[in-house]
Amino acid sequence: MLRPTPEKQSDRSSRFPNQRWQIYPEAERVLELAQSSHISPIVSQLLINRGVDTLEAFQAFLEPESPVLPSPIDEFPDLSLSVELLVQAIATNQKIAICGDYDADGMTSTALLLRSLRWLGAQVDYAIPSRMHEGYGINKRIVEEFKSEGFELIITVDNGISAYEAIARARELGLNIIVTDHHDIPQQLPPANAILNPKLIAESSPYRGVAGVGVAYILAISLAQKLGKLQGLVKPLLELFTLGTIADLAPLTGVNRRWVKRGLNQLPKSQLAGVQALIQVAGVSGDKKEKTLKPDDIGFRLGPRINAVGRIADPQIVIELLTTDDPGIALERAMQCEQINQQRQQLCQQIEQEAIAVVETLYKTSLPQDRVLVIVQPNWHHGVIGIVASRLLERYGVPVFIGTYEDEQHIRGSARGIPEFHVFAALEFAKDLLGKFGGHKAAGGFSLLASNLDALRSRLATFANQCLQPEHLKPLLKIDTQVSLDRIDLQLYQQLNALHPCGIDNPDPVFWTPNVQIVDQQIVGKYHVKVTLSPDGVTKIKAIAWRWRDYYPLPARVDIAYKLRENSWNGNTTVELELLGFRLPTQSQLLFSPTAPSSAKFAYKQRQYSCGFFPTSALLELRIKNPEGKVLAIQSGQSTGLLGTRRDDASVVDLSHPDFYPLVQAALSALNAAK
Known part of the structure; x- marks a missing residue:
C-alpha cells in the first residue's frame, strides 16, 4: 500500500550524507606497474592515487626500510648545536627543564625526552601549562618559575615556535632554550638558541612530516649517539614515537611510515609498563596472527585515552604512565585514563548536541554566505571543543571555529578546516583581533577578547569567501576505485596489507559500488546502523555505518562508499564493510521505452x-x-x-x-x- 502521508523530498534529502564524492580516474600505467612490482592491479591503482607512480617509488613504498636515509644532522640546521648544548648541560650537571603540551603528541614527546635524558644521566624535570588557565605553549610564568628553581636550559616540545615573548624572556634571564616544534612557522621566529622544526627544512626531506614527538625522537637519538649510549634506548623511544605520531594525525609517509611500521610491531611486546597497562585496559588485541598493532588501535583506542587526560584532567597522569617502570603504578594510571576518557565521551556528546541546536537556530541559513561557522557559548569545557569542532565540520561541511568564555571578557577556542581552507592562514588574517593563536593547515587554537567576537566572525567570513566556492561546502570523500561486492573477500583484504600502516597522506583505501540493494538494516547501540547488502539478491555482505542514525532508514538501493574491515567471531574470519557514504544510485533512474500506451x-x-x-x-x-x-x-x-x-x-x-x-x-x- 502506498503511504497516505509520505515524506516530502526536502525531508528525505536532509537524511542523506552532506558529501561530495571525488573518484580517482583509472590510471594508464596500472597494469604495467602491477606486473613489474608483482602486486594486484587494485593495489597498483591505490598507490598511484597516493602519488606513488614510478617503479622506484613503488619499491620504496612497499619496502620502507630499503631507502638510505640522510643524516638528521644534515637535514636540521640547528640539530648539531642542540646536541652540543645538551652534552654540555649533562657534563656540567646543569638542570634541564622540558616544557610540554597537553595533547597526545606533547605528552608522549615530554615522556620521551624525560626517559632519554634520565637514561643519559641528566638532571631533568618538566612542566606542562594548564589547558584551562593558561592555554597552549610556553609562557612567561613558566619561564620565570624555571629560572627561580635553578634551571639553566629549557627544551620546548610540540610548542614554542610562536612563543616569541616567553622565549625572549628566557634569553633575557640568561637561560638557554631549544625549541622543538612542528607547527607552522610565524612571520617572526622566536630568539631561541636553537630551533628544530621540520617546516624549516626542505619539503623533499623524508623528515618533513614528523610531529612534535618525531622531532623529540630525532633529538634524543642524536644525543644518545653522540654520547655513545644508544644501546637499550631505541625500542622504548620508538614506541612513544609511534603512539604520538599516530595520535597526532601526522602523515604516514617518509620516515614516519618507516618508523611507525617498526613501532607497531614492537608495541604488543612492549617493555614499557605504561604501554602494556594501557593496551590491557583499552582491550586492544591488535592483529594476533601478525603480532602487531594497527594504526586504528592507537587512533581509536589508545590515543583517545591519552588525549582525554590532557583535555579534562592533569597531564601528569599520562607522564607518570609513560615513564614509570612499576607495573602497579602503570595499571593505576591506565585505569585513571580509562575513567577520564569515559567522562570525555559524555562531555562531547552533550556539547555536540547543544552546538547543533545553536547552529540550527541561529546560523544554518547564513552558512552558505559566510562559508565558515563561528560558534561561541558559555560553560562549555574547553578541553573537548576541538573534538566537537571536528564533528560539526563533518556535519555541515564548512570550517569550524568554536569557543567558550573563560570569563566575561575572554574567549578561547579551537578551529578545524576543510582541504581548501588553511586554518593557520585564517588566524593570521585575523591576528589583530586575536590574543594568542597557533596551528597548521587543518587545525588551530586561538584566544580573543569577547568584544572582538562579531568582528572575528566577519573577518573569517571574508577570508572564507576568498578561498571557498559553494561547491566546497560539503565534506569531501575521496574514493580510490570501483569494486564489485562479489570481489570482496579475505584475499583482497590481505592484498591491501601492502599499504599498511595507513593514516594521514596514506589513507585506508576507499572503494565504491553502484546500485547496491539493502536487504536488511537495523540500529545498533544509540547511533549506529548495521546493514546487510546484496549486489544481486543472492550474495550478501554485512556492513556497519558509524553515527548514521540520522539517515535511518536508508533507501532500498544506493551507491555506497566504504572501507574494508576484518571481523573475527568464533574462530571464523570474514570481511565486512565500514560505510562512509551513500547516494541515490546513478543507475536507478527509470527509463521507459517509447512504445504504445499499455x-x-x-x-x-x-x-x-x-x-x-x-x-x-x-x-x-x-x-x-x-x-x-x-x-x-x-x-x-x-x-x-x-x-x-x-x-x-x-x-x-x-x-x-x-x-x-x-x-x-x-x-x-x-x-x-x-x-
Whole structure:
C-alpha cells in the first residue's frame, strides 16, 4: 500500500550524507606497474592515487626500510648545536627543564625526552601549562618559575615556535632554550638558541612530516649517539614515537611510515609498563596472527585515552604512565585514563548536541554566505571543543571555529578546516583581533577578547569567501576505485596489507559500488546502523555505518562508499564493510521505452493496483494507482515521482525508498507480462 502521508523530498534529502564524492580516474600505467612490482592491479591503482607512480617509488613504498636515509644532522640546521648544548648541560650537571603540551603528541614527546635524558644521566624535570588557565605553549610564568628553581636550559616540545615573548624572556634571564616544534612557522621566529622544526627544512626531506614527538625522537637519538649510549634506548623511544605520531594525525609517509611500521610491531611486546597497562585496559588485541598493532588501535583506542587526560584532567597522569617502570603504578594510571576518557565521551556528546541546536537556530541559513561557522557559548569545557569542532565540520561541511568564555571578557577556542581552507592562514588574517593563536593547515587554537567576537566572525567570513566556492561546502570523500561486492573477500583484504600502516597522506583505501540493494538494516547501540547488502539478491555482505542514525532508514538501493574491515567471531574470519557514504544510485533512474500506451493490473502485498504508460507533453510517464485513488506518477529518466490524488498538490517521493522501489518494479513486471 502506498503511504497516505509520505515524506516530502526536502525531508528525505536532509537524511542523506552532506558529501561530495571525488573518484580517482583509472590510471594508464596500472597494469604495467602491477606486473613489474608483482602486486594486484587494485593495489597498483591505490598507490598511484597516493602519488606513488614510478617503479622506484613503488619499491620504496612497499619496502620502507630499503631507502638510505640522510643524516638528521644534515637535514636540521640547528640539530648539531642542540646536541652540543645538551652534552654540555649533562657534563656540567646543569638542570634541564622540558616544557610540554597537553595533547597526545606533547605528552608522549615530554615522556620521551624525560626517559632519554634520565637514561643519559641528566638532571631533568618538566612542566606542562594548564589547558584551562593558561592555554597552549610556553609562557612567561613558566619561564620565570624555571629560572627561580635553578634551571639553566629549557627544551620546548610540540610548542614554542610562536612563543616569541616567553622565549625572549628566557634569553633575557640568561637561560638557554631549544625549541622543538612542528607547527607552522610565524612571520617572526622566536630568539631561541636553537630551533628544530621540520617546516624549516626542505619539503623533499623524508623528515618533513614528523610531529612534535618525531622531532623529540630525532633529538634524543642524536644525543644518545653522540654520547655513545644508544644501546637499550631505541625500542622504548620508538614506541612513544609511534603512539604520538599516530595520535597526532601526522602523515604516514617518509620516515614516519618507516618508523611507525617498526613501532607497531614492537608495541604488543612492549617493555614499557605504561604501554602494556594501557593496551590491557583499552582491550586492544591488535592483529594476533601478525603480532602487531594497527594504526586504528592507537587512533581509536589508545590515543583517545591519552588525549582525554590532557583535555579534562592533569597531564601528569599520562607522564607518570609513560615513564614509570612499576607495573602497579602503570595499571593505576591506565585505569585513571580509562575513567577520564569515559567522562570525555559524555562531555562531547552533550556539547555536540547543544552546538547543533545553536547552529540550527541561529546560523544554518547564513552558512552558505559566510562559508565558515563561528560558534561561541558559555560553560562549555574547553578541553573537548576541538573534538566537537571536528564533528560539526563533518556535519555541515564548512570550517569550524568554536569557543567558550573563560570569563566575561575572554574567549578561547579551537578551529578545524576543510582541504581548501588553511586554518593557520585564517588566524593570521585575523591576528589583530586575536590574543594568542597557533596551528597548521587543518587545525588551530586561538584566544580573543569577547568584544572582538562579531568582528572575528566577519573577518573569517571574508577570508572564507576568498578561498571557498559553494561547491566546497560539503565534506569531501575521496574514493580510490570501483569494486564489485562479489570481489570482496579475505584475499583482497590481505592484498591491501601492502599499504599498511595507513593514516594521514596514506589513507585506508576507499572503494565504491553502484546500485547496491539493502536487504536488511537495523540500529545498533544509540547511533549506529548495521546493514546487510546484496549486489544481486543472492550474495550478501554485512556492513556497519558509524553515527548514521540520522539517515535511518536508508533507501532500498544506493551507491555506497566504504572501507574494508576484518571481523573475527568464533574462530571464523570474514570481511565486512565500514560505510562512509551513500547516494541515490546513478543507475536507478527509470527509463521507459517509447512504445504504445499499455496498462495492467497486479497484486502487491495483498492489495490490487492498476498501472499504465501514458504519453505527456515531455516524456512517457508510468502511473500506478491504488484502490483509494492515489496515484504515483513517474516520468522516464527520473529517480523521483509525484504521489497524490491531484498533480498540483502531489508530494515528491524518492523512488529508491523501500516503500516505493519494490512497488514500481512490480508494476513494470506486470506491464511487461501484458505485452
